[in-house]
Amino acid sequence: MAERHVLGISGGKDSAALAVFVRHHHPEIDVEYFFTDTGKELPEVYEFLGRLEGFLGKPILRLNPQRDFDFWLREYNHFLPSAQTRWCTRQLKLAPFEQWVRPMLAAGDTVVSYVAIRADEDYREGYTSKHKNLKVRLPFRESGIDKRCVMDILESSGVGIPKYYDWRSRSGCTFCFFQQKIEWVRLREQHPEAYEDAKTYEKNALEHGSPFTWTKGESLDELAKPERVQQIVEDFERRKQRELNRKPINPLRPIENIVDIDDLFGEDEGGGACVVCHK
Template identity: 70%
Template sequence: MSNEKHVLGLSGGKDSAALAIYMRQNHPELDIDYFFTDTGKELPEVYEYLGKLEGFLGKPILRLNPNRDFDYWLKQYNNFLPSAQTRWCTRQMKLKPFEDWVKPMLKEGKIIHSYVAIRSDEPYREGYNATQEKLKIHLPFREDGIDKPAVAEILENSGLGWPTYYEWRSRSGCTFCFYQQKIEWVGLLERHPEAFQEAMSYEKNSLDHGSPFTWTEGEPLTELMKPERIEQIKADHEKRVARIQSRKAINPLRPEKETIDIDDVYGQAKYCVTCHK
């Protein structure tokens, strides 16, 4: 048996999906195991897209599940919500399951090659920092000069296209991810009201226990969901989109209006590489 193993983590997002397609098409000699770390709080569109991706890849995507759920870890962290300052959700529900999965293989002496979808146009992003000598991190997109437009081309040419949640959200991850813009919270409320209600109950419980954090900075969801506030958020978003559209040069090869995603509108926001790639 080979002493090397190749793995590629999928988040349900466009970049990791494009990398899986890219590796299958350009490196068919590699027997890659694809995995998805499932927190149980993902968007339903994520699961739908993973199913389509499995069909394209011709092999199952392994689901890695945390030993403990979100409710357990919330209690361990004194009922304080995860935040950009304390990303315990990523650490306990994304990174730890991966580490637990590869640990026995590393102990056996295997060399693990992990492929991460950091693009060439985002040099400031860092992938998973491996502490094990035999866990090798590879960044094929950065090495091969694959940027955001190239990722879009890979997805379109494959026939899979983009995950449908990109119509209203900028990236994958948990339904209540704190990196969302306010317009994305509005999108969650309108498309998945039950998930929004769950996020609101977590927020109320956290605030009742003295947490200084709300899901969206400076505004609890009880205020954000008010009709007049939703109208204000949507109006601000439309103005931002109009400004971006007015500045975009028309591509003669693609004269139809190109999709403007959340990052185009609000700038390249911070996000978690592990969850959102």
């Protein structure tokens, strides 16, 4: 019976920083890195995974669901996933992980899973183990690592952050329902084909009676109207400027002078995220 150490990579900054942190502080541990691929990820995510693999010096195992997004969409009667019904996280992220570790646990191995929840995220909870031999560890919380430290880890290691952080606040699917409206606008600018795919899914869902659109209160067709795009951009810029005015400037730490999109939710947008997706 062995002890296995596994660490899930989402394509986001926190899980990447955790991989760097564990490698630096526990080089004696043979960590198995994995990425659960929904098939609907941003191309920038795959580029970042390659960069991270170069630093870690070992491959990141790709876990693929046995059934894709389209299959599960049909199973859920074409209802889009939402904050209320996160079937995408359950079927495309958690289930492949559980299927992967099941033979390890059946063999009597102990599996230690490292999860990237920071010390400044008391409100977040990680994956809850349902097996006595599956142990969950939160190294960032144990070591007092917050968001600023995460950025320092990635910057000092040379790994950096994914390119999509220039215009988006999270990884995960291209049409993640937790996106802000400004992020939908930018998705349309950066990856118009992905935006059109999301529109098709939305239109099909509405025709089947789904009560949800991808973004609260309006369809992607409505969101893409020029006057609406202008309104969303102007509202976001006002919020961004307010945040910049509020933050003290630190010339010695330029990374702190960057406004995080994830902190700028509008009045009609709720915060939130799936830990296993965007961390």
